[in-house]
Amino acid sequence: MARKTTTDDPLAPVTLAVGQEELLLDRAVRQVIEAARAADPDTDVRDLTPDALHPGTLAELTSPSLFAERKVVVVRNSQDLAAETVKDVKAYLAEPAEEITLVLLHAGQARGKGLLDAARKAGAREVACPKMTKPADRLSFVRSEFRAAGRSATPEACQALVDAVGSDLRELAGACSQLTADVDGTIDEVVVARYYTGRAEASSFTVADRAVEGRAADALEALRWALSTGVPPVLVTSALAQGVRAIGKLASAPPGLRAGDLARELGMPPWKVDRVRQQMRGWSADGVAVALRAVAEADGAVKGGGDDPGYALEKAVVAVARAARPSQRR
DSSP: OOOOOOTTOTTSSEEEEEESOHHHHHHHHHHHHHHHHHHOTTOEEEEEOGGGOOTTHHHHHTSOOTTOOOEEEEESSGGGOOHHHHHHHHHHHHSOOTTEEEEEEEOOSSTTHHHHHHHHHTTOEEEEEOOOOSHHHHHHHHHHHHHHTTOOBOHHHHHHHHHHHOSOHHHHHHHHHHHHHHOOSOBOHHHHHHHHTTOHHHHHHHHHHHHHTTOHHHHHHHHHHHHHTTOOHHHHHHHHHHHHHHHHHHHTSOTTOOHHHHHHHHTOOHHHHHHHHHHTTTOOHHHHHHHHHHHHHHHHIIIIISSOHHHHHHHHHHHHHHHHSGGGOO
């Protein structure tokens, strides 16, 4: 069977998966195995950890087969391999065997760097599997999940999903898979709210985001849903206050600052600055003052100063949305 040699080919002689994001590492392995079994359903897969590899083990696993069977050999945590085994792997990299695909999983740090460099020098196909620590990275991941599934999701839906589910990539992937399977048509933030409003903090911030964007109807819908699912009213007033204050802080920031300097000046992560910058269109200093007064009144009402916390919150949401759109103010 002819061997493909393009670096994008999962059946390249060696695949090097570099990083510490377990979901991406597992996907890199699965892609190779699926490609191998598509070419030969009888492909033999050996999935090994460093303690299972001893001097001579790799040579035994990759020795030519009498029946020329295809084989995938996966070596996890290759940065932890013993020195003698590293020599075996480097020797194999110089002369990889036919019908065998070696997959090396490496954390990408200083430990075991010699093996990493040797694999790259040998022309291994490389798959990046970095740990996604930034919200913007997770947002990009969610978008790519929907694209890969051939589905359309609004930017607001993607952000709402990240806000609701959190930082665990497996949970985010599972959420995207569930929405893709259960929902027809475009996936929007209303759909995301229907499935994932169990996270009270995320629900309250959804209300605040829609309000400071001037989207009164959407904010009221999100508010009613949040209250119906048990979100404490005090969380909503807190989120509204934070949203309006962020608008005021950005509006009064020194002009001409670079993105990183601006983030430090405001005490916000860069992704938050970008979102607030989009939300502040239409706002004025007077609007911020009006909105903060409305939120303060609602906060007093939900903490015992009023008879109907829900009504107080609705008034505040409408007031904030009107403050965001000068033409709507009376």
